[in-house]
Amino acid sequence: MLRQSIIAILLVLFTVLAVGIVLKTKSEPKKKPAQALIRVVKARALSPARLVPHVYGYGQVRSREILTLVSDVKGKVQASSGVFQEGQPFKKGDLLIDIDSRDAVYQLRIQKSQFLQKANRFLAQIRFDFPSRVPSWNRFVSKIRFNDPLPDLPTPLSTKERNYMSAQQMTDGFYAVKRLEYQVEKYRIKAPFDGAVMTSQIRPGMSVRVGQVLGKIIMDHHFEIQTAIRVDERRFVKLGTSAWVLSEAGAILAKGKVTRISSHIDKSTQTVSVFIAMSSSKLKHGMYLKTKIQGSPIDNASRIPRSLLTSESELYQITNQRLRLLPVKVQVREEENVIITGLRSPIQILSQPITGAYNGLQVRTQ
Numbered sequence: 545m546l547r548q549s550i551i552a553i554l555l556v557l558f559t560v561l562a563v564g565i566v567l568k569t570k571s572e573p574k575k576k577p578a579q580a581l582i583r584v585v586k587a588r589a590l591s592p593a594r595l596v597p598h599v600y601g602y603g604q605v606r607s608r609e610i611l612t613l614v615s616d617v618k619g620k621v622q623a624s625s626g627v628f629q630e631g632q633p634f635k636k637g638d639l640l641i642d643i644d645s646r647d648a649v650y651q652l653r654i655q656k657s658q659f660l661q662k663a664n665r666f667l668a669q670i671r672f673d674f675p676s677r678v679p680s681w682n683r684f685v686s687k688i689r690f691n692d693p694l695p696d697l698p699t700p701l702s703t704k705e706r707n708y709m710s711a712q713q714m715t716d717g718f719y720a721v722k723r724l725e726y727q728v729e730k731y732r733i734k735a736p737f738d739g740a741v742m743t744s745q746i747r748p749g750m751s752v753r754v755g756q757v758l759g760k761i762i763m764d765h766h767f768e769i770q771t772a773i774r775v776d777e778r779r780f781v782k783l784g785t786s787a788w789v790l791s792e793a794g795a796i797l798a799k800g801k802v803t804r805i806s807s808h809i810d811k812s813t814q815t816v817s818v819f820i821a822m823s824s825s826k827l828k829h830g831m832y833l834k835t836k837i838q839g840s841p842i843d844n845a846s847r848i849p850r851s852l853l854t855s856e857s858e859l860y861q862i863t864n865q866r867l868r869l870l871p872v873k874v875q876v877r878e879e880e881n882v883i884i885t886g887l888r889s890p891i892q893i894l895s896q897p898i899t900g901a902y903n904g905l906q907v908r909t910q
Contacts, residue, residue, distance in 0.1 A: 585898055587862055587909040590846050591890040597780055597839040597876035597883050601818070603771030605789070605831040608821065609737060609763035615752045616730045619643040623748045628759060632741045637734055641746065641758055645731030652724040653690050659717040660688050666712050674705055694721050739764040742829075766823050768803070771835040772815035777876055780839035781805060787820045789827065790834040798824035802837060839876060847881050851897050859884075860901060862892040867905040 622642040627634070634640065663685045671678055680698045687695040697718045700706035709715055742760040746752060769789060773781065781802060789798045800822025809816055820835060852859050854869065861870040870891070872884040892909075894901075 581906070583898065583900075583905060583907045585862075585907045585909060586895040587892050588895040589890055590848065590887065590893050592844040592846055592885070592887045594841050594843050595845040595847055595883055596841050597845075598878055599773050599777050599781055599837045599839050599876060600879055601771035601773045601815075601835045601837070602832065603769045603820075603835055605767050605769050605827050605829060605833060607739070607762035607764075607829045608766040608768050609739070610742065610760060611736070611762075612760050613641070613733060613758040615643070615754060615756045615758055617643060617645075617648070617727070618753050619645065619647075619731065619751070621746050621748050621750045621752060628741055628744050628746065630741055630744050630759075633764065634735045634739060634741070634761075636737050639732060640735055640741075640761070641733040643731040643733075643752060645728055648724070648728045648731060652721070652728055655721050655724050656688070656690060656694070659694075659721050660685070662712075662714065662717050663688065666709075666714050669712070670708075673708065677701070677705065693725050694718065733758075735761070737763050737766075762829055765825055765827075767798075767821070767827050767829070769800075769820045769822070769833065769835060771818050771820065771837075772810070772813065773818055773837070774877070775809055775814050775816055777839070778805070778816045780842070780876060781818055781837055782840060785838050785840075787822075787835060787837040789820070789822065789824075790836055792834070797826045797833065798822045842875055842883060842885065844887070845875060845883050845885050846887055847878075847883050848893070849896075850877070850880060850882050852894060853882065854901075860894050862894070862907060862909065865907055865909075867894075867901055867903060867907060869903045 620643065622644055624639060624642040627638075628640050663681075667678070667681050667685055670681060677698070684695055684698050697715070700709060739762050742762045744759040746758050752758065783802055783805065785802050787800050787802055788796050789800070791797055800820045802818055803821045804819040806817040806819075818835075818837065820837070848859065853874070854860065857874060858869050858871055860867045862868075870886075870893075872886040874882050874884055876883040
């Protein structure tokens with residue numbers, strides 16, 4: 545019994561050993577080589593050409609004229625000044641503020657009456673000393689009116705006549721009256737342009753003093769916008785070039801011209817201020833809007849989407865069905881595109897970026 549068990553065990557071991565030898569000697573199947581991954585991409589041709597860039601920025605709209613009105617005289621504000629209220633529109637020449645001027649007017653008429661007496665005495669005297677000048681002086685005296693400005697003083701025809709006029713105090717008297725006429729005009733402040741009242745610090749019946757601020761007025765429909773552009777794009781912006789103001793949706797609100805370019809660089813933002821003048825009824829003082837300035841043409845340039853740049857100065861070129869990094873120089877950064885230079889001849893590039901791209905990736909174009 546024991547002998548049979550030992551024989552059985554030896555037979556099992558021999559069988560296992562034989563099967564192992566057969567399996568070991570059996571040749572392993574050859575692995576198939578892995579095929580290289582080929583990406584299918586969309587491509588486009590890119591050729592250098594002469595391009596006109598657009599330089600973008602943001603800025604605040606300001607009225608071209610903002611005047612602070614300050615009183616040069618003292619007196620009580622008349623009821624006719626009731627139109628001088630915040631937001632009130634006006635036309636050039638409209639009366640904005642009327643200050644009681646009766647005292648100044650009376651002083652003017654007294655001075656003018658004294659001058660008229662002096663002019664009549666002078667006219668009687670020159671009949672003997674300058675008889676040929678009588679007609680000119682007679683016309684001058686006849687035109688003097690209490691409610692009208694003095695006519696122009698006759699121009700002396702010789703040094704002797706000039707000295708004679710000065711000796712008779714005709715010149716002094718004339719300019720004394722003109723000075724009072726100018727002073728009376730300061731009681732009635734008229735609009736120097738079409739616009740609107742920005743702020744008002746007076747009301748009818750209020751007494752004002754010399755040097756008191758009366759309010760502010762702004763010019764209507766004529767504006768200036770100060771926009772900031774990158775320092776490296778400053779060389780493409782010139783005086784007199786066209787510019788546009790855009791809404792957030794990109795619609796053109798107004799067209800203007802570059803009137804000034806600052807020579808100062810903002811250290812914190814590395815930008816330069818550009819000033820654009822324009823006229824439009826769609827703009828309002830204080831609006832913050834996007835600007836687009838037409839730049840100077842760039843030779844041998846190309847325009848591509850910003851997303852095709854892999855870094856600040858590289859993009860993928862398709863050469864022999866592989867992606868190759870190509871160094872380029874960015875000249876202008878537009879809203880969605882960049883203008884680059886550095887291409888010597890037409891090339892093929894990706895028409896849209898792909899994920900997982902790397903230098904040397906094998907591709908197939910559609």
